[in-house]
Amino acid sequence: MSSVQSGIKVTILGSGTCVPSLARSSCSVLMQVGASKLLFDSGPGTMRRLLEANTTIFDLSHVFYSHFHPDHSGEFVPLLFATKYPDGSRRKSPLTVGGGRGLLNFYEGLQNVYGQWIELAPGLLEIIEFDNKNADAITFEEFSVYTAPVKHNEESIAFRIASTDGYSVVYTGDTDYCESIIDLAKDADLLICECALPDKLRVPGHLTPSLAGELATKAGVGNLVLTHFYPECDQADIAAECRKSYDGQLILAEDLMELEIKS
Numbered sequence: 532m533s534s535v536q537s538g539i540k541v542t543i544l545g546s547g548t549c550v551p552s553l554a555r556s557s558c559s560v561l562m563q564v565g566a567s568k569l570l571f572d573s574g575p576g577t578m579r580r581l582l583e584a585n586t587t588i589f590d591l592s593h594v595f596y597s598h599f600h601p602d603h604s605g606e607f608v609p610l611l612f613a614t615k616y617p618d619g620s621r622r623k624s625p626l627t628v629g630g631g632r633g634l635l636n637f638y639e640g641l642q643n644v645y646g647q648w649i650e651l652a653p654g655l656l657e658i659i660e661f662d663n664k665n666a667d668a669i670t671f672e673e674f675s676v677y678t679a680p681v682k683h684n685e686e687s688i689a690f691r692i693a694s695t696d697g698y699s700v701v702y703t704g705d706t707d708y709c710e711s712i713i714d715l716a717k718d719a720d721l722l723i724c725e726c727a728l729p730d731k732l733r734v735p736g737h738l739t740p741s742l743a744g745e746l747a748t749k750a751g752v753g754n755l756v757l758t759h760f761y762p763e764c765d766q767a768d769i770a771a772e773c774r775k776s777y778d779g780q781l782i783l784a785e786d787l788m789e790l791e792i793k794s
């Protein structure tokens with residue numbers, strides 16, 4: 532398994548939403564820190580995109596869920612089921628799954644439906660819940676995870692990953708405008724921010740290009756990736772709308788786009 536020598540390598544696996552699209556798979560981001568491979572959300576199509584990014588589900592060390600909407604969690608069950616195939620012996624190292632409070636309940640509900648089909652060998656699956664009301668943090672061997680509640684679902688949280696060599700990437704998941712993202716993303720090297728719809732089509736619970744830009748500017752972030760595009764975004768000038776409130780480096784996510792965060 533390949534490892535990243537320094538910094539954080541980001542691969543956008545899916546830049547879309549629940550809307551079926553050949554160009555934009557549902558939401559998912561892969562981050563590599565040292566030998567750790569972290570998956571953020573696993574909407575439908577994630578496992579195929581992982582293979583296209585030369586990664587298998589057995590390479591994953593951590594899976595983090597921003598919230599449980601199916602366009603973000605839909606392949607949790609297939610991922611666990613495939614991990615057992617053919618005899619559960621291919622995964623040797625533990626898989627840590629983290630999300631906001633409610634994740635254990637969510638998993639137990641799935642267990643009630645799927646039973647042993649999604650149960651890994653004893654000791655292989657660890658489930659971690661982060662606080663969904665306050666900022667929270669946990670440190671692993673090669674990186675730390677900081678979380679903050681965001682405005683979308685009860686369980687929704689955003690993540691900041693910090694490598695031991697000083698780099699940081701923030702992934703918002705789905706959210707409306709909220710101050711907690713500004714604090715979480717303060718001076719981060721990269722902010723991966725949801726941008727569901729163009730400014731004129733704004734809906735509660737989601738961001739638009741100019742609101743995402745405002746968050747990045749207030750957080751002092753110089754590299755912004757917009758993602759989670761409904762098809763309406765591909766008909767609008769997303770970059771121009773974002774430029775109303777942000778003048779740093781701007782990237783519009785595409786599936787399988789790779790970004791290396793290092794000096």
Ligand SMILES: [Zn+2]
Nearest residue numbers: 548600602705
């Ligand atoms: Zn979504």
Ligand SMILES: [Zn+2]
Nearest residue numbers: 598600683705
């Ligand atoms: Zn959502």
